[in-house]
Amino acid sequence: MSNHRLRSLSLSKSYRKGRVDIPVLRGVDLEVRRGEFLAIIGQSGSGKSTLLHLLGTLDAPDQGEVHFDGRRIDNLSGGQRDVLRNRHFGMIFQFYHLLPELSALENVLAPAMIASGAWSYYRRRRENVAAATRLLETVGLGHRLKHRPRELSGGEMQRAAIARALVAGPEVLLADEPTGNLDHATGREIMQLLRSLNRERKLTIVMVTHDLAIAEQADRVVRLVEGRVERA
Amino acid sequence: MYILLLCWRYLRTRYIALASVVSVTLGVATMIVVNSVMSGFAFEMRNRLHGILADVIFESHSLDGFPNPEYQMEHIRQAAGDDIEGMTATVHVPAMLSFQYGGKYVTRPVTLIGIDSATQSQASDFGKYLQHPENRREMSFELREGGYDTRDHQAGREAKERNVMELAGWEYRRWRVQRARDLKAISGDLDRVPPPDFDGPPPVQAEGAVQADGAVQAEGAERVATDAAPDEEPSGRNDDGAPNDGQDPSAKRPVDPFAPRAKARDEVFDPLRETYTGLVLGIALSSFHDQEGEERFLVLPGDDVQLAFPNASIPLRIVSDRFTIVDFYESKMSEYDGSFVFVPIRKLQELRGMIDPETGVTFVNSIQIKLKDESKGDLVRDKLRKAFPMELFNVSTWRDKQGPLLAAVQMETAILNILLFLIIAVAGFGILAIFFMIVVEKTRDIGILKALGASGRGIMGIFLAYGLSLGIVGSGAGMVLGLLFVVYINEIAKVLSKMTGHEVFDPSIYYFYKIPTIIDPWTVAWIVCGALAIAVLASVLPARRAARLHPVEALRYE
Numbered sequence: 070m071s072n073h074r075l076r077s078l079s080l081s082k083s084y085r086k087g088r089v090d091i092p093v094l095r096g097v098d099l100e101v102r103r104g105e106f107l108a109i110i111g112q113s114g115s116g117k118s119t120l121l122h123l124l125g126t127l128d129a130p131d132q133g134e135v136h137f138d139g140r141r142i143d144n145l146s147g148g149q150r151d152v153l154r155n156r157h158f159g160m161i162f163q164f165y166h167l168l169p170e171l172s173a174l175e176n177v178l179a180p181a182m183i184a185s186g187a188w189s190y191y192r193r194r195r196e197n198v199a200a201a202t203r204l205l206e207t208v209g210l211g212h213r214l215k216h217r218p219r220e221l222s223g224g225e226m227q228r229a230a231i232a233r234a235l236v237a238g239p240e241v242l243l244a245d246e247p248t249g250n251l252d253h254a255t256g257r258e259i260m261q262l263l264r265s266l267n268r269e270r271k272l273t274i275v276m277v278t279h280d281l282a283i284a285e286q287a288d289r290v291v292r293l294v295e296g297r298v299e300r301a
Numbered sequence: 302m303y304i305l306l307l308c309w310r311y312l313r314t315r316y317i318a319l320a321s322v323v324s325v326t327l328g329v330a331t332m333i334v335v336n337s338v339m340s341g342f343a344f345e346m347r348n349r350l351h352g353i354l355a356d357v358i359f360e361s362h363s364l365d366g367f368p369n370p371e372y373q374m375e376h377i378r379q380a381a382g383d384d385i386e387g388m389t390a391t392v393h394v395p396a397m398l399s400f401q402y403g404g405k406y407v408t409r410p411v412t413l414i415g416i417d418s419a420t421q422s423q424a425s426d427f428g429k430y431l432q433h434p435e436n437r438r439e440m441s442f443e444l445r446e447g448g449y450d451t452r453d454h455q456a457g458r459e460a461k462e463r464n465v466m467e468l469a470g471w472e473y474r475r476w477r478v479q480r481a482r483d484l485k486a487i488s489g490d491l492d493r494v495p496p497p498d499f500d501g502p503p504p505v506q507a508e509g510a511v512q513a514d515g516a517v518q519a520e521g522a523e524r525v526a527t528d529a530a531p532d533e534e535p536s537g538r539n540d541d542g543a544p545n546d547g548q549d550p551s552a553k554r555p556v557d558p559f560a561p562r563a564k565a566r567d568e569v570f571d572p573l574r575e576t577y578t579g580l581v582l583g584i585a586l587s588s589f590h591d592q593e594g595e596e597r598f599l600v601l602p603g604d605d606v607q608l609a610f611p612n613a614s615i616p617l618r619i620v621s622d623r624f625t626i627v628d629f630y631e632s633k634m635s636e637y638d639g640s641f642v643f644v645p646i647r648k649l650q651e652l653r654g655m656i657d658p659e660t661g662v663t664f665v666n667s668i669q670i671k672l673k674d675e676s677k678g679d680l681v682r683d684k685l686r687k688a689f690p691m692e693l694f695n696v697s698t699w700r701d702k703q704g705p706l707l708a709a710v711q712m713e714t715a716i717l718n719i720l721l722f723l724i725i726a727v728a729g730f731g732i733l734a735i736f737f738m739i740v741v742e743k744t745r746d747i748g749i750l751k752a753l754g755a756s757g758r759g760i761m762g763i764f765l766a767y768g769l770s771l772g773i774v775g776s777g778a779g780m781v782l783g784l785l786f787v788v789y790i791n792e793i794a795k796v797l798s799k800m801t802g803h804e805v806f807d808p809s810i811y812y813f814y815k816i817p818t819i820i821d822p823w824t825v826a827w828i829v830c831g832a833l834a835i836a837v838l839a840s841v842l843p844a845r846r847a848a849r850l851h852p853v854e855a856l857r858y859e
Contacts, residue, residue, distance in 0.1 A: 119853075122852075122853050125752070127751070127752055127852045127853050127856075128851075128852070128853045147756070147757065148756060151751075151754045151755065151756045152754065153754075154751075154752060154753065154754040155753060155754025155755075156754070160752050160753075162856065166745065166748075166749045166752070166856065167749075168307070168746050168749060168750075169746070170307065170310035170311065170314055171306070171307075171310065175306065179303055179750075179753055180753050180754060182303035182306065183303050183750070183753055183754050183755045183759065184754070187304075187305060233753070
């Protein structure tokens, strides 16, 4: 087994805008080691979010490969990628992306619901709820289980999103500007939470940010410039 | 699981979608109501159509009929004996009915039917529609003493009382005759020139001479008669002129009903103690509805009427005779009630010359056959068609006879159903539009779900399930609404009548006192299933669109 949790090989991706192709990534080689907290920084439009989406199989690259635990994942079928995202990757976003119709607890339970059918979910409901509750307590939301996202503050929403990302016990957490929408203090709390998760659970974290101060709290920083990794 | 949960949450939070379902609700409710009422009407109508017609009718092409019905019945039994419950021979002939009312002769075209009172009820529901309870039990062409129904026995409590029927019968006849005689005694020989202020129409009725001036002077009196038929009308009726040629059983010659020779026989026939041959009159022939919808009777059981009809010879000659009304016939089919007159078959055969004077062989023009199992009508008809020459006999089922009417009702129902289903289809487009809106609104959530590992199929499932549950809510509400409407339709009609001030459902048109309804569970099930299918179909396109959304673009969507 390789030493790398995630690895990208000369990834390139371009978007069509009207008639012209706009290249976003132009051959990104990146290695993420097990248990590493990696920060990717870059200007807006440097392609860092696209890179994260490619790593998380939300999008398919035009060229290049993505490997997860030594296995190529970018060419998997849609169903297999769904399973991968559901079980092995956790994702958090700048705008939290909680489902507004569901309570915090239900949001956290969503990956478990997606993973299993109605009946098998119903049978393991207690365990799932217990696990989700524990997770919410871990991120400090034990008192907000039944609240809807709009009744939570930004920091609380991001905590709930982190709990949701972790509920399926993933190996990798992909974070897209997790503090981008939060004030300084709250952002620091979220970063502390991520750090502790990285340390205590040996969770591999790939974080995208444009804020150097945030990025420096990571183990390693990779700078993305015009679709390429800038060698530091 | 998330499919159900999300779909449930969407259902509870998106009221706009529920609004789109209102049209499904209304469509389903209307369809249920229309179908129930239409099948109620169709059922009542079929019952009534069938009530008078036997299951299978075996008839000759000509009015003269065919000889020896017993022999033909024997043959019919041989051909299809196993299925036959009962048979009766009848004579049908077009006729003119006239009676005097308000000093004038009222003449109406009728279908005169000679029936065998003993066997008629075996072949059809004839007896059920008579107005005297005894006659319903056992039909007789004798005038009853009294006791005719004052309340329509086929209708519920809602029916208006026919108080005037209380008078009908022998008692009425005696009173009427006596009164006429008293009047005559008072006025002396005024029967030839009645005084203009005489309370009723001229007491004379048969003499041609009177006709001329009688008609003139009766102008004033005739309208008064409308108010109280029994009061008025008898005086004109059965005076001395009444028993002209009528009770002559051998009257095969053409008779002038106004021949002035009747006087001689007046002593022989005493209307106080005797009647002419009995006759059952379709109730619509004897009555009319005035402007207020009130039923008014022109004649009553106990009155005498005159019938004129062709005899069975070539060339045709007109035979006429007097009959006494012994009962009314009310099948609630205005077509029948307004045209059928029943007399004893023997009498009709005599009058029409349908009895061979030497051999005594009788002629009839149709045989009514009742089957043990009505649904075998077509089978028996085909058997009989094979067994008898088509040139001489026509065999048909009651459905063949009333086919166009039944088909019309069926077609109406079908067209209404198509139209109403289109309403639900329109509602489907409403759902489609609103679903597209919801998909757009939920784009980001769809992206989130995909990022969390939800498959395209799962996303599609959310929206399909959402469409289905909207359909269930809509059609469920529609079903409840529709069924409630059907159950309380008569009350609703009453309230509407009161509010709008005019009758929503006029019983005098249909002869129903209530709006008939039949709720067929299968029809309801089909309607609901159809509405559900439309709701689901309408959500397929938006659901597919949702399923195909690219997760990255969906997430980026703000």
